[in-house]
Amino acid sequence: MVFKEKEFTLGEKSILLRSARTDEAQLLVDYLKDVCGETRFLLCDADEIEYTAESEEDFIEDKNSSEDSMLMLAFVDGEYAGNCSFQPIGTRRRAKHRADIGIALYQKYTGFGLGRLMLEQLLGKIKELGYEQAELTVVGGNDRAYRLYESLGFKECGRIPNANKYQDGTYADDIHMVKELNR
Template identity: 45%
Template sequence: MVFEEKEIILKDGRKCKLRSIDKSDAADMIEYLRIVSGETEFLLRYADEVTYTIEDEAKLLEGKRNAPREIMMAAEVEGKLAGTCCIMAKGEIRRIRHRCDFAIALAQEFCDAGLGSEMMKYSLSLAKDMGYEQVELGVVDGNNRAKHLYEKMGFVEIGKTLKALKYDDGSYRDEYLMVKML
């Protein structure tokens, strides 16, 4: 879904645009995904697993842009992708139509700049406007900064998936399941 662009000011005074993703963002998105996937162990993929072609990424982004009950938000600072987040439908069947998933990732240099909070506030407002009543997310054990943000935004922990992520060294991390009613 395309939504209204919003400008925010980060804690350091820089301007940031929160906008709908576009297929023209495909190359930048691939580079951004490689960067953020390499900066943290809390995302689902390793940087070397970002193997999409620009054409495939453009199709995916266009699909998100045209989906009536989903959003993919780009945070742009000084012409550069600083973060992304999405609202994704759980499904269109009536019994789960009120539920959606939320995901967010920020480039490391924009953590603690107020960007995550602003992206979440705007996304949750858009989710409510789309008719969602319940927003769900997963947060990897040890990602205390993100978990604190989610709790600040009103999410509560409802359970956990044991060994949700397996790392190349053979270790595992659990994932906490969190929910917020809109």
Template identity: 40%
Template sequence: MKFGPIEIKDKSNRTIVLRNATPEDAEDLITYLKVTTAETPYLIREPEEVIMTQEQETAFINNCLNSDRSLMLIATLDGKHIGNCSFNPVGNYKRYRHRCEVAIALYQEFCGYGIGKIMMETVLKAAKEIGFEQAELEVISDNQNAITLYEKLGFQKYGTFPDNMKYADGHYASADWMMKKL
């Protein structure tokens, strides 16, 4: 789906640009995935599992750009990629057409400035405008900062997946399933 670009201000009054990811962003997005998976235990991959090629990432970006039901939004500050937020259909079946999954991540140094909230609000508005009726996400149960944000945006918890992830050191983390009517 085509979007933006738009400019927003974060809590520090910095100008953040929200725009579609483009094929030219593929290498930056792969680096971003490697860094963010190492920065936080709340994402689903280990850093060494980020193995997609630039060609694969470019194909994914092009699929999002050419889809009328998917959006991959990136945030930049002074031209530098600082985070992204997306939505995708839950499935291709008619009975699932009303549902989308949302995801967001920022480099840790940009958390706490309101950027994630604005990105989520932007993505949720776009999802509603194209006809999705509910947005869903999965969040690690002890990721209180993210849960607080999602609740402020109107998401509610509807269930928990015990031992949803198993970390390299052998410990487990549960995940909450949250949903918001659009």
């Protein structure tokens, strides 16, 4: 689905939230490589990102035309800052009430409330669509993300110990969190 442009102010910064355009495909591929290189809290290392502008263009089109998923971009003072998204956790009927959420901002745009603002807007859409719960996975040690999710009503419901093994030989858990939307 398309998220219609919405403007906000956070402190001195002007924020624009909207869906992606297909001509932003390369921007999104570059961003994925950059954010994966900036933090160990995302899915993979930067060199494992294999998306191309063509595959990302299809992804944007799919998201914008979908009835049950959405991709939302954030711009801070006109600069692309990151995105968040949701989709059903599975295609089978019995999993269709569960929305899976993801979010990642460039480090320079973290820590001033943008993540909270984006997730509040995203959760609004998820609820509007009739999903009954929102779910996400956060890597152990990502305290900023964990705190934010907790304050938005997500509760920890399980951990996979040592789910992530890094090239330096260290490990981190995956923490599953759920927010019930109708209670």
